[in-house]
Amino acid sequence: MAHKSDFVVVANRLPVDRIVGGDGQTSWRRSPGGLVTAVEPLMRQREGNGAWVGWAGDASDGVDEPIAPFDNDGLTLYPVPLAAQEIEEYYEGFSNTSLWPLYHDAIVPAEYHRAWWNAYVAVNQRFADAAASVAAEGAFVWVHDYQLQLVPAMLRQKRPDLRIGFFLHIPFPPTELFGQLPWRRQILEGLLGADLVGFQTPGGAANFLRLTRDRLGLKPSGAAVQVDGRTVRARSYPISIDVSSFVELASMPEVQERARQIRHDLGDPRTVLLGIDRLDYTKGIGIRLEALEELLDEDRIDASDTVMIQVATPSRERVEQYRVLRENVERTVGRINGSYGAVGNPAVNYIHRSMPRDEIVALYLAADIMVVTPFRDGMNLVAKEYIACRLDGTGSLILSEFAGAARELKNAYLVNPYDIEGVKEVFLEAIEAPRAEQRRRMRSLQRQVTKHDVAHWAQTFVDDITRIRRENREGSR
Numbered sequence: 001m002a003h004k005s006d007f008v009v010v011a012n013r014l015p016v017d018r019i020v021g022g023d024g025q026t027s028w029r030r031s032p033g034g035l036v037t038a039v040e041p042l043m044r045q046r047e048g049n050g051a052w053v054g055w056a057g058d059a060s061d062g063v064d065e066p067i068a069p070f071d072n073d074g075l076t077l078y079p080v081p082l083a084a085q086e087i088e089e090y091y092e093g094f095s096n097t098s099l100w101p102l103y104h105d106a107i108v109p110a111e112y113h114r115a116w117w118n119a120y121v122a123v124n125q126r127f128a129d130a131a132a133s134v135a136a137e138g139a140f141v142w143v144h145d146y147q148l149q150l151v152p153a154m155l156r157q158k159r160p161d162l163r164i165g166f167f168l169h170i171p172f173p174p175t176e177l178f179g180q181l182p183w184r185r186q187i188l189e190g191l192l193g194a195d196l197v198g199f200q201t202p203g204g205a206a207n208f209l210r211l212t213r214d215r216l217g218l219k220p221s222g223a224a225v226q227v228d229g230r231t232v233r234a235r236s237y238p239i240s241i242d243v244s245s246f247v248e249l250a251s252m253p254e255v256q257e258r259a260r261q262i263r264h265d266l267g268d269p270r271t272v273l274l275g276i277d278r279l280d281y282t283k284g285i286g287i288r289l290e291a292l293e294e295l296l297d298e299d300r301i302d303a304s305d306t307v308m309i310q311v312a313t314p315s316r317e318r319v320e321q322y323r324v325l326r327e328n329v330e331r332t333v334g335r336i337n338g339s340y341g342a343v344g345n346p347a348v349n350y351i352h353r354s355m356p357r358d359e360i361v362a363l364y365l366a367a368d369i370m371v372v373t374p375f376r377d378g379m380n381l382v383a384k385e386y387i388a389c390r391l392d393g394t395g396s397l398i399l400s401e402f403a404g405a406a407r408e409l410k411n412a413y414l415v416n417p418y419d420i421e422g423v424k425e426v427f428l429e430a431i432e433a434p435r436a437e438q439r440r441r442m443r444s445l446q447r448q449v450t451k452h453d454v455a456h457w458a459q460t461f462v463d464d465i466t467r468i469r470r471e472n473r474e475g476s477r
């Protein structure tokens, strides 16, 4: 085993996924999702011995044959093995069929099964054990997201010397919804093992603190609650992106040329609308397609000059609700193209695969309007990436009120995705907006994103936890 680390990230996934090709060769590819986009650059830029504990994204033959720790671009990665049944019960089951829908307003009904919970407990314990064996004396261990909510308490039990932080990347639900969870008490106790519990929005932190009172009989006061003689704090830390790396890519002549090529291939339309999301039912992909379709049906836009690109990254493909979603989205795309596409010029250009970062940035540069319409989203980094890439100050962002990002990005065209007439009106408003109006909005959005980038997010969290830990130590003397 490699040396111990003084800064350890613990997340369900490693920043890279293991891909085993048909020829049996192993390669590694950047993992999907906003967590990795945000946290990976921080860890790679760190001087010194950073470590990342996580799953390699594939089913191992059994938990007895782990992949050995390895160095990857200056970061030590510690793979945590998951057996096929654990992937079903812990990852697809409890994490993504119980917690994910429950924490996203129960957009689809959450299901609860005791076997899934038991697997969640066992896998959380494995992650906690791995983190405990990797962390140096007094290290900072930063546990991430809903898949690992029991890890803070499990880790504290083994290693009380550690500074333990937890950050939830997705929304934390209203107390009434959280109350559905048969294991609500255990989840709250798990999170309270941290010194600092971070949320995307103040509402999430407030819900959590209220639950510690209602469900555990504790006495939260302000942003803090006392547990076993320790102070645990809960606060919001809106996550962001590594702005400079997106600016760098957007400045590259070859990426700009690729953007021009994309527009040319689309037939140089007047307006290019763009959606980029994991293919997830929280993201509101269907509603934006239906809004587009109705505007075409009503002759309020014309497919010869308004074209949409929808990138729908494959996600959680064995979970039933995701299969149903894929069928629905693809049926709608087919219907729109059947009615309005021309040979070589579909009205909706649909891409269902992962792509390199520079191609994503070229799409941001090619798009006049970015469409982000989730029914609920912890933050939504795609919205921030689009803003960071619009170096010439043009472009418009349509953004759901139900994305965490809407709290900061007030100069976006805000929409209620449950109101299709409202979505249609905002589409038209953004399409018709004069250049000066676009630039005014974009300038303000860029100021916000540039000032609050991911380094600022991490620094605030680390400073806060260092202070809390000091106060706790002084208090216990």
Ligand code: ADP
Binding pocket: 032, 033, 034, 035, 037, 276, 277, 278, 311, 312, 313, 353, 354, 355, 356, 357, 360, 379, 380, 381, 382, 383, 385
């Ligand atoms: P979530 O974490 O729910 O997936 P976010 O919008 O916060 O949503 O983050 C998604 C991240 O994944 C962004 O950094 C985005 O650029 C990236 N991404 C989305 N689709 C793709 C794709 N097809 N290929 C590569 N990266 C993608």
Ligand code: F6P
Binding pocket: 012, 013, 032, 033, 034, 035, 036, 145, 169, 170, 315, 316, 378
């Ligand atoms: O926060 C959203 C999130 O669940 C992250 O935990 C994860 O990195 C991302 O979405 C992708 O999801 P998955 O790991 O299930 O593919």
